[in-house]
Amino acid sequence: MVGVDLDAYVLAHSHQWQRLDELTRRPRLTGAEADELVERYQQVATHLSVVRTSAPDPTLVAHLSSLLARARNRAVGTRTSTWAGVRSFLLDRFPAALYTMRWWWLGCVAGSVLVTAVMTWWLLGNPAVEQAMLSPAEVDQLVNNDFEGYYSEYAASHFAAQVWINNAWVAGLCIALGVLGAPVVLLLFYNLANLAVIGSIMIRNDRGDLFFGLILPHGLLELTAVFVAGGVGLRLFWSWVEPGDRTRADALAQAGRSAATVALGLVLVLLVSGVIEAFVTPSGLPTWARVGIGVLAELCFFAYVFVLGRNAVLRGHTGDVDRALLEDTVVSRA
Template sequence: MDLDAYIATHLGQWRRLEDLVGRRRLTGAESDELLDLYQRVSTHLSVVRSASPDPSLVSYLSALLARARHTSTGTRTTTRHEVWSFFTSTFPASLYRTRRWWLATTLGSVVLAFVVGAWAVRHPEVFTEQMTRAEIDAYVGTDFENYYSEYPHHEFATLVWTNNAWVAAQCIALGVLGLPVLWILAQNVVNVGIAGALMVSHDRGSLFFGLILPHGLLELTAVFVAAAVGLRLFWSWIEPGPRTRLESFAAEGRTAAAIALGLVVVLFVSGGIEGFVTPSGLPTWARILIGVVAEALFFAYVFVVGRRAAREGVTGDVADFEQPATAPVAS
């Protein structure tokens, strides 16, 4: 193909598309013309790539088409109403819809933690094989308690927030593989069980639960939710139901993304409790009460707000107009 002749033939259309893209407002006729030129220039780019792939021309046409696509589709901004709708409808409905998964995950994890703790109490060699006597005495005597006051409150709250958000993000992101989620979950549960066993076996159980429960109730619930969402994501392509595996995975992936965004806020709250309440001078009963209230509010949020939203038809997925077209299937 004679590239120079091809450029000379179509340069006018490219310049016209550039002109339309650069305008702040377009009339109806100009919008129609822009779409027509977009299709034509897309064809031109395809021809150039296949017949005479000049790098500079390909780059120019690609950039021009990207600008035209942006102009034709416009931009979408998130409004306060959409944020409000997310936290009063989409997020709680997603949690309610997946409740069986994360309630089962929570129950199984708690049982595993107590089983591991009970076993470790009866087999103290699990501690002495990993720690010296001096290290055990330091951990039980001061280190466990001092961990919560080692940093300024705001720095510690930020530290635990980002750490817990990272664990939750791993559970969801690795959900497609399934087994890594179980490994991450088991690691965290076993560590909690062994730490509790070490404290209980040295008559420091009240200190352990007094420091863990204020923030741990909400924090661990959020991690269990993330793990359950990851496992549900894995199951969506193992058992897709009437949809194709791709459609099933895409739908659950969009819901998982919504839950991930909401959990950022939940973990922010638990991080604030861990940073400011857990190491505070409040009586133990008051600190635990704050944790119990935070957990109760979360469950009320799911089973009151979430149930109402679910009954109104909210699934946690994006709006219908934002979803890709799917082929009908036989029921």
């Protein structure tokens, strides 16, 4: 828009700016006023874009930028301070992010299971590898004491916290290092190799029932969460390698915001698996009951993704943050 009459533009829209200013100064907002705040914010952001492009008056630009900054802070504060924000995250944003990126983490799940199975099979056929890593005494200690004792060594509550923190750290690394690609693959491979080595030793020594009876109750959900983190990390890497019709910066920013959503949500998923590992895995329940609880937890997770997540996507959610909170980015590029 060229040749905008700045005085006429100010006259036409000043009442909207005043209304937004009034809303930002109110100590409390009703639900309707909070919605109006967001609507006015979007309108004024558009006005600022027009002013910057067509009649860049420094004083007016500074005034509108300041007004938008206050409105944005108020909108964020209003939303995140309510249970509605938590509910929206759990029922819309997090499941939508998981569903949107499902092929990445499902591929990671399938690939990881295949790699683990192949490594375990190879180790079972090459006992010399086991003998090179552990002495007979160490193997005996692992098979008859350490593996089972690991799950009951500490008080359940302390163990749950320890497991939760460790797994959250691994998942966080997969996402944080995702932009580099290769570290995610190495991190996953290291964890899979450990699992394959221990599994092959237990199976070779006729303790496969104990191995699967202790791993499956919590491991199904726990490993799925780690593989989800790995898949999301690789998606983050691919976003800047192949950004499509967007700039690399825009593609990486969008993928990063969705990855942050998944990272936050996985903290809760890993909390559940940690509780199962601390209270169910070492319990006196029969093996079928403990494994059944693990299978149920895994099925609940997949239902969460493919029922709630799919419905959230159909309602327009993507796992990204609210568009209203990205308005400053759009304006700054005008």
